[in-house]
Amino acid sequence: MRDRISIVQGDITKLKVDAIVNAANETLLGGGGVDGCIHRAAGPRLLLECATLLGCHTGDAKITKGYNLPAKWVIHTVGPVWHGGDKGEPELLAKCYRRSLEVAVENRVRTIAFPAISTGVYRYPKDQACRIALNTVTEFLEKDRKIETVTFVCFSPEDLAVYRQSLASFQQLGAGSLYTLPPE
Numbered sequence: 001m002r003d004r005i006s007i008v009q010g011d012i013t014k015l016k017v018d019a020i021v022n023a024a025n026e027t028l029l030g031g032g033g034v035d036g037c038i039h040r041a042a043g044p045r046l047l048l049e050c051a052t053l054l055g056c057h058t059g060d061a062k063i064t065k066g067y068n069l070p071a072k073w074v075i076h077t078v079g080p081v082w083h084g085g086d087k088g089e090p091e092l093l094a095k096c097y098r099r100s101l102e103v104a105v106e107n108r109v110r111t112i113a114f115p116a117i118s119t120g121v122y123r124y125p126k127d128q129a130c131r132i133a134l135n136t137v138t139e140f141l142e143k144d145r146k147i148e149t150v151t152f153v154c155f156s157p158e159d160l161a162v163y164r165q166s167l168a169s170f171q172q173l174g175a176g177s178l179y180t181l182p183p184e
Contacts, residue, residue, distance in 0.1 A: 004141055005150045007167065009160040012153040013041035017111040019073035020066070021100050023118065026055050026078050028062065033120040034155070043068040050076070059095035061103045073109060075100045079118030082125065090132055093118055097136040105146045113151040116159055126159065130166040138170075 030039040080092040118124035154160040
């Protein structure tokens with residue numbers, strides 16, 4: 001089970017997985033950060049398909065083709081904007097990860113990659129968002145064997161350090177046996 005989850009630094013648009021997750025906005029029509037990168041790499045047909053989906057609510061997820069990406073699918077999820085943590089943000093962020101995995105299973109996705117949802121312009125504190133991501137994905141994979149591998153893709157060395165630190169804390173609590181990390 002150790003190799004079901006990995007944490008890497010890189011460009012999510014370059015990964016050869018069945019599906020990548022897009023940290024989208026509610027319109028699904030592109031934006032900045034990872035959303036803009038995915039739209040640019042996938043090409044204009046992604047925007048045309050997204051327009052037919054009529055948006056997406058925070059915490060939900062919808063799937064499209066990957067078009068020019070190495071990934072066959074893009075699962076778009078809308079993370080919460082950080083307002084201090086007392087407006088349901090933790091529950092909504094966990095729901096993003098869980099719902100993305102449910103959509104993946106519904107579409108027979110076996111390998112999936114996630115960015116750090118809501119940690120960019122939505123200002124979710126990276127350490128808190130990382131713990132939610134690790135907990136939610138681990139809980140899902142312990143119950144559902146259909147997803148073979150989940151990769152958390154960190155854009156920067158700083159993001160990777162946050163994931164490493166969160167994973168170390170996670171493992172001290174007795175969890176984390178599913179994880180592999182790249183060498184330092």
